[in-house]
Amino acid sequence: MVSSRKNKALFIDQEAVSALILLKSGMLAPVNRLMNENQSKEVLSSGMFQGQTFPFPLILSPNGKVNETILVSAKKGETLDLMCDNLLVGELVVDEIYPIDPRERLRQIYGTEDLSHPGVNATHKRLGKYAICGDYSIDLAPVQSIQTMIKQAKEQTGAIHITALFMAANPLHRAHERFIRQSLERTDLVIIFLLKPYNNANLDYELRYQILQYFVENFLPRNRVIIVPLESSYIFAGSNEVILDAIVAKNYGCNRLVIGQNHAGIGMYYDHNANKSIIDQLIGIDIEVSIASEYVYCNQCKTLVSVQTCPHGHHHHISYHSESILELMQQGLLPPAVLVRKEISAMIVATLYPNRFKNLAKLYYDIMPVNGLLEEHSEKDFYVELMRLYQTTSLT
Numbered sequence: 001m002v003s004s005r006k007n008k009a010l011f012i013d014q015e016a017v018s019a020l021i022l023l024k025s026g027m028l029a030p031v032n033r034l035m036n037e038n039q040s041k042e043v044l045s046s047g048m049f050q051g052q053t054f055p056f057p058l059i060l061s062p063n064g065k066v067n068e069t070i071l072v073s074a075k076k077g078e079t080l081d082l083m084c085d086n087l088l089v090g091e092l093v094v095d096e097i098y099p100i101d102p103r104e105r106l107r108q109i110y111g112t113e114d115l116s117h118p119g120v121n122a123t124h125k126r127l128g129k130y131a132i133c134g135d136y137s138i139d140l141a142p143v144q145s146i147q148t149m150i151k152q153a154k155e156q157t158g159a160i161h162i163t164a165l166f167m168a169a170n171p172l173h174r175a176h177e178r179f180i181r182q183s184l185e186r187t188d189l190v191i192i193f194l195l196k197p198y199n200n201a202n203l204d205y206e207l208r209y210q211i212l213q214y215f216v217e218n219f220l221p222r223n224r225v226i227i228v229p230l231e232s233s234y235i236f237a238g239s240n241e242v243i244l245d246a247i248v249a250k251n252y253g254c255n256r257l258v259i260g261q262n263h264a265g266i267g268m269y270y271d272h273n274a275n276k277s278i279i280d281q282l283i284g285i286d287i288e289v290s291i292a293s294e295y296v297y298c299n300q301c302k303t304l305v306s307v308q309t310c311p312h313g314h315h316h317h318i319s320y321h322s323e324s325i326l327e328l329m330q331q332g333l334l335p336p337a338v339l340v341r342k343e344i345s346a347m348i349v350a351t352l353y354p355n356r357f358k359n360l361a362k363l364y365y366d367i368m369p370v371n372g373l374l375e376e377h378s379e380k381d382f383y384v385e386l387m388r389l390y391q392t393t394s395l396t
Helices: 014-024 037-046 065-073 102-110 118-126 141-157 174-184 205-219 238-251 322-330 342-352 360-367 379-390
Strands: 008-011 060-062 079-084 087-093 096-099 127-133 136-138 162-167 189-196 225-231 256-260 269-271 274-276 288-292 295-298 303-306
Touching (some): 008 065, 014 079, 014 141, 065 127, 102 118, 102 238, 141 225, 174 256, 174 295, 189 205, 189 238, 205 225, 342 379, 360 379
Parallel strands (some): 008 079, 256 288
Antiparallel strands (some): 087 136
């Protein structure tokens, strides 16, 4: 889309575009437009919008001197172009512009304004001093394609109970696999919202999608799990993530949401002799939310177990920390198969270290069992066979 250059322009980033698309397409209902100042104050004081829990005001407040100049001078009824990466992505008709406190906005989203927190600092840099609201147009194709996928999956399976899972799968490990299988046991269709964060701390989204698709196609019942992308913008950050997950899942047609016990956004607390969480504060969101067990590998049980049912102490448990598992892979090491399925480890390490070996064919032939014929093998094949050698027991 090319700007007409007749209108003044606001310059926004991809995170803002993602949030605007979700909002305009109804995936954040009952909120379906940018909030004005009175609505913002109402949500701040009550934590509610139209009788439903909503964690913080949905506003557009782009940073930068150019944007601030435009916002200060813009008039009601004026049309502004929305620009992202030098491309016209939409138009907004000004209704109201009002000042905000960026620090207070950080507290609304993250529960803190501590700039030493990477997410808080990143969001602070992109927040301006003014918010703007008004009707806007933007390409809804990303959401519409997901809606079509979900509709087709429901028709193919005749699904009544649809469960949503939100995960980064960075990387996909054995506990993730158990989490997905456990969810499948009590639902007709599982929708995995695979997160696309805006930072470099993750494996490439396409690789994570490829890996998750490999697991779904090879180790799960056919047509009962679909994977859809969800751009994990700033609105999904902090302690309010579970609330937004529930709202988005419901608006995409899910009637159940399952989250992990160690999810950072649960916010467990003790009240009136009972353990409670942010889930107990949800009002008006018609979706069943449940918390899955935490799974570990127990070196006494010799298998993956729930911490709630294993009789052995935590010193016998190996936890599934994605950051540590990924660090092994980033160093070129294959994690033990009890942590990550060997085929998945092979896919990741082969991608992170392409063309690693000087003569892969010779190396493969020298140390792997072969049928006597020289065949071409990829680095992924090599890693899979190497893991099989690691798993032999007669000499170990």
